[in-house]
Amino acid sequence: MAQYFAPPEGLRQKVSVFSIKSNSQSGNTETVKMLEDPSGKETREVLKLWCFDLSYMSRSWQFMTLTALTFAFYLIYGYMQELIFKLEGFQPFGWYLTLVQFAYYTVFGVAELQLKEDKKRKIPMSMYLLLAFLTVATMGLSNTSVGYLNYPTQVIFKCCKLIPVLIGGILIQGKKFSLIDITACLCMSVGLILFTLADSSVSPNFNTYGVVLISLALCADGAIGNVQEKTLKQYGASNGEMVLYSYGIGFVYILVGLVVSGSLMPAFYFCQEHPVETYGYAVIFSITGYLGLYIVLTMVKSFGALVAVTVTTCRKAVTIVLSFVFFSKPFTFQYLWSGLVVVLGIYLNLYSKNKTSWDAHIAGLLHKYGLLKRKRALEPENIV
Template sequence: MSRYNLPLPQHSLRQKTLSSSNIVSIPMMTASSPDSIQQKSTSSVAVPLMCFDISHMSTTVQFLLLTSATFFFYLIYGYMQELIFRLDGFRPFGMYLTLIQFGCYVIFGVLENQFKEDKTRKIPLKTYSFLAFLTVSTMGLSNTSVGYLNYATQVIFKCCKLIPVLIGGILIQGKRFNIIDVSACVCMSLGLILFTLADSTVSPEFNLYGIILISLAVCADGVIGNVQEKTIKQHGASNCEVVLYSYAIGFLYILIFLIPSGQLLPAFKFCQKHPIETYGYAVIFSITGYIGVNIVLTLVKIFGALTAVTVTTCRKAITIILSFLFFTKPFTFQYIWSGLIVLLGIYLNLYSKNQVAWNQYFSRLLHRIAEKSTSKYVGSESIV
């Protein structure tokens, strides 16, 4: 990946204002020319990476830095998430963990907003109310599902959120995708089914309720990215604004749910008994998640939703490996080859976005191999 310039969606170059979102969409079958990449790299659009602006760097360097940072912070995020649910008795309190997470995100957002010159809200509260609902759905259901599933199964499901992202792009934004994108979805769906079947036979933690929770979370993921992209490009909102208002309203949603459901007090009492393993780990979990969200928002802003989701999907593959290394759990080789089918789907998705660049590279590679073979044959013939 590091050898190639990642082609940019052509339509993004025609936008007067580019803004960021958690998951923004792009037409996957469009490959950009080198001219379009150069145009993007010389753009005056800010490319924030934590406290730094990397817009002066080339497109390839931007992509590599953003991808590396995404891997680093989200690997810690995933490790802390599974570690929290390893605490005996915490399983029913997934939504309470999400409440803590959202509360931390709001605090971080408020602090970050103090350093902004323009503090004006650009997206209507009505839109943020809908985005908050989707955010609560995807993160709350995802966190809760960890208490009912093998963590590897939860992650492999999230790897396949490319499927609802594609479907959401078609239904929400009227996009069209080619046969390679459709094939990628088929591979991911097949791999997901086989992985789930394997998990159901070997894992004592397999639970149909958990499958339903993570499936709903993935569907919400597919919708939120496309809604965010469309909204943010329309209003030109910043990362900080999107995170602050989405999670602040989402915090209220979760609180309103927990109080009448009777889950708030038991969760609070349980966490009081284990403050380090709950609140302490949750803060680390939230810090890495908040930084990761902002980096992904930047990825979305520059490269589009499907590219951002592809990066986070590859990160999840590494998370699965680390999960098996650090936490004892049942294993079967069906995990490997069903996971490889999912990776094939990811590869097809990447190829769909990079057809021109990849075809040119492989064409040059084959040409060089042919030239070497010919020169070697001619040399041996002259010796004879």
């Protein structure tokens, strides 16, 4: 809806033009455009997280708030995931844990949908079949790999999700990336290889089958971020709708797979013998994972898949440190410097996305400490 006001005759100052675009399909975002001067437009996106309106914040504060919440929920999520797999005999039942997790997510999605006025599905079911498959592959393979790998190795693989995200961005959305982004991916790849070699030499839990599982999960993870971003923007669906249908259909996929493979009942009987260590911990695991997922989807919708991946990658680096602190495991300094190579790749990617502001800040620091001389302007008398 746009409304224009004619300025009184003789008044030179431009009158504000307010253009408010409300997308009835989206449910969480609106766009408010304000033209205050002839030079350009200012756009403000209304950002809501559950019942909280974050639109009064600047974009920087919105980003920092979402980042802090992502760290908080996913650090608890990672701790509970490793704690569950520390239970003797649980290692083969990663897919059953994923089934329980998807069941909780579906219940949460249904409850959230009941609170919304618009309950109509926006995204086609065919798209949800694809999203559900990618979600199952990402989380199921990732959960299962924990039973065969040292947890920090599983996490360091997930830190390199940026690699398939970049490839997926090129193939799925036709994006172009800079040489710095490509260098960042190479650093991550080298660091990943070195970290895996270190783990294979010192960890008694190392298993190449786990490497295959987490690599497949990594590929699915890279694809799903781009598909989610493209789908959310194209159809304007809410995060709650995407979670409900993706995980609801994914629950059916996993259930059918477990029944066909004959793995359902052994896992059920095992968990029945250890209800607190399995179902009890899985409640906390699922709640924190669901809240973290919702925040990440909000970040994808507001800031893009690449920014969201960068934030979750940094969170995983903290998770690795906490894993060594809370759970005893063999350590070698090769973990440290190969992990630093991955971190270098992360910071190269961050620099690529903030090159202009970072260059200005770095130049200011160099000038401040006298490491870079300012260019002297030519005086008129020195010009020949």
